Amino acid sequence: MYELSKDQVDFILEDVRRNGIKTEELQLSLLDHICCVIENEMSPDKNFDDYYRSVLPRFFKKELKEIQEETDLLLTFKHYYAMKKVMLRSGMFSAITFAIGAIFKIMHWPGASVLLQLAIISISFIFLPIFFLIKSKEVKVVQQKFIIGFGVIFGILFCLSTLFKIMHWPGARFMWLLALGVLFFLFLPVFFFSGIRNPDTKMNTILSSIMVVIAGGLLFTLTAIYGAKYKEEAIEIADLHLKNVTIFASSSLDDKTNKIEIDSLVRIELKQKTEKVLNNISEVRNSLYKYLGEGKSVNEEELLMGYRNDYLSCHQFFFKSYTRNPEKDLPKEILIHLKKELKTYQSYVNQYFKISSKSILNLDNQNRTFDGKSVKTDWEHIYFSVTPFETIVRNLNQLEIDIRLIEASCI
Amino acid sequence: MYSSELIKGTLKTIILKLLSESDKMYGYEITQKVKELTGGKIQLTEGALYPTLHALEAQGILSTDVVNVGNRIRKYYSVTITGKQIAKEKVNEYSDFIDTMIFLLDLKPKMG
Structure with a gap:
């Protein structure tokens, strides 16, 4: 030896x-x-x-390092089968929970948001990451790994932005735009250019890319630009309004010269007129609730629980048609009536109490920008056209506060 | 000598069976033992043997014992308790597989 x-x-x-x-x-x-x-x-x-x-x-067959590669492969895939099992189970769980959650949501049954949250969390934090780990190991080409990676990042961001949206948490819109950015500027270019080079996958790549662009574009138009722009604008208006009211209220209280001796008869008349206008506002609110509740009388809380904040439904209620053009969209009787009542109240207050309520209640036309051009817009359109449910409720509440403020400053 | 494709699928079974019947063995010993038992018909290739041994160790099916031999270190492999169970399952599965193959390839028509 x-x-x-x-x-x-x-x-x-x-x-x-x-x-x-x-x-x-x-x-x-x-x-x-x-x-x-x-x-x-x-x-x-x-x-x-x-x-x-x-x-x-x-x-070895070619080189000694084959043994190292083979060992690495076997060691990394130690948990392969366990991972695959977890991936499939979490996928099934998410799909089933999501389907049931969606049905609950449509039917306004309790527990919908818990189910949807569970589904989204399990899909974004269990299913998709494991999917990435397994699939990226299976493919050999680097571009394919990137495609899977970007696809998974898009998927996670998309799911989370949906979750944030339905839970009304901040950041949903940012996440959604980020998801679209990943889809259009990272996923799609890599997917398209790597697929188009191979004659076998050329046709399918082109078709899939077109579908991705269409689906992504449709979702983008539906969600991102439109509603958010109007909602933010409406909230801004409401906030500015509130600020004005506060300034006016404090200045009118300080102004001693404005004080008039009011006899009890006038006081009673003012009270009656105020109640009438307030009743009018409640009427508008209740009929909106009834409309959104599909004929059943429901309250604001129930509507918000069911997230009936669709600005299109609200718009349809207040205006006959939906054109997005303030000159063509005609307000329904209910709004015209409310505006008339408000104007009557305003002129009554001006006449008897010498108080200009204009700075609180501005019912005049204002210039607003629509699609880049300035359009003279009336009060109805500023506060009720293409506005989400929560904002309309807020505007109506604000109107009630304004009326009360006017009443208080008269006395 | 059989082709490496045929041996590849049975490597784990062979290793586990051999190790569960002896106290402990090292890599070279395993290849020699297999060669000896099969009269040289089955020769385990080192390129497949070591990755499998390391993977089985990582899975907790095999345990190791390190011994100094002259100027180098030798790693002895033995089967753990869970490994023994798996070895039994593997051998049973393989025996069943052979029966099926005999039937499928019509090598030994069933009597009666």
């Missing part, structure tokens, strides 16, 4: 390392094996170097 010297053992170890065996465990295993082969199979009269060179090819 041939005996290997320490130098020879060190030489073999160094050679194994040089040939791409990186982990120490594997280096030592192979070293022992090669040494065993040489010690047991080499006849003492043969040359060590030559024999070593002839033994080495027994370990």
Whole structure:
């Protein structure tokens, strides 16, 4: 039996390392094996170097580092089957929970948001990340890994923005725009240009890309620009209004010269007129609730619970048609009547109390920008056209506060 | 000698069966034992043996024992308790597979 010297053992170890065996465990295993082969199979009269060179090819097909790669692959996929199982189960769970949650939501049953939250969380934090880990290991081409990666990032952002939206948490819109950015500027270019080069996938790539653009574009137009722009504008108007009211109220209280002695008869008349206008406002609110509640009488809370904040439904209630053009969209009787009542109240107050309520209640036409051009817009359109449910409720509440303020400043 | 494709699918079973019947073995010993038992018909390739041994170790099916031998280290492998159970399952599965293959390829028509 041939005996290997320490130098020879060190030489073999160094050679194994040089040939791409990186982990120490594997280096030592192979070293022992090669040494065993040489010690047991080499006849003492043969040359060590030559024999070593002839033994080495027994370990690989092309290169020695194949063993390292094979080991890495087996080790990384240690949890492969467990991961696959978790992925499939979380996927099934999300799909079922999502379907049930959607039905609950449509039917306004309690528990809808819990189900939807569970579905979205399990899909974005369990299913999609594992999907990425497994799929990106399966593909060999780098572009394919990027496509899967960007697709998964888009998926997670899309799911989370939906969750934020239905839960009314801040940041939904930003996340949604980010998701679209990933889709259009990262996913689509890589997907399109890597797929189009291969004649086999060329046709399918073009068709899929067109569908992605259409679907993404439709979602974008439906959600991002339109509603948000109007909603924010409406909230801004309401806030400015509130500020004005506060300034007016404090200044009129300070102004002692404006005080008039009011006899009790006038006081009663004012009270009656105020109640009448307030009743009018309640009437508008209640009929809106009834309309959104599909004929059933419901309250604001129930409507908000069901997230009936669709600005199109509200618009349809207040205006006959939907054109987005203030000159063509004609307000319904209910709004015209309310405006008339408000004007009557305003002129009554002006006449008897010498108080200009204009700075509180501004019923005049104002210039507003629509699609880039300035349009003279009436009061109905400013506060009720293409406005989300919550904002309309807010505007109506504000109107009630304004009336009360006017009444208070008269007395 | 059989083709490497045929051996590849049975490597785990062979290793587990051999190790569960002996106290402990090291890599070279395993290849020699297989060669000896099959009269040289099955020769495990080192390129497949070590990745499998390391993976089985990581899965907790095999445990190892390190011994100094001359100027180097030798790793002895033995089967853990869970590994013994898996070895039994693997062997049963393989025996069932062989029966099916015999039937499928019509190598030994069933009597009666």
